[in-house]
Amino acid sequence: MANPWAGEAEIVIGGVPHVARLTLGALAELEEALGEGGLVGLVERFESGRFSARDVLRLLAAGLRGGGWTGTEADLARAEIAGGVIEASRTAARLLALAFRMPEAPDAGSTGRG
Secondary structure: OOOHHHOEEEEEEOOEEEEEEOOHHHHHHHHHHHHHHHHHHHHHHHHHOOOOHHHHHHHHHHHHHHOOOOOOHHHHHHOOEOOHHHHHHHHHHHHHHHHOOOOOOOOOOOOOOO
16 A cells, blocks of 8 residues: 555556655656656646646656566556546656655644654
């Protein structure tokens, strides 16, 4: 099961749940694949709803590899994703949001001990 507090999102491929996470290495891979527009351009496209299927595919593949998956973009392009294109797009957007969210500040009275 994915842990959103660790930046993880779950995606089901071929009936098998996988954890995706945009690690620093996954983000570097994604940035290289995107070229000049880079991550800022990708975030802007998702925020404005102007992202492409290629954006979703690259983002998910990088996130899946960040979660330990060993497949390629071509493997993912042929795979059956539960929820189809809509769920793939939602998961990609969730990954971006989790990767770039600011950590929450502790409560004023908190000692930091759980």
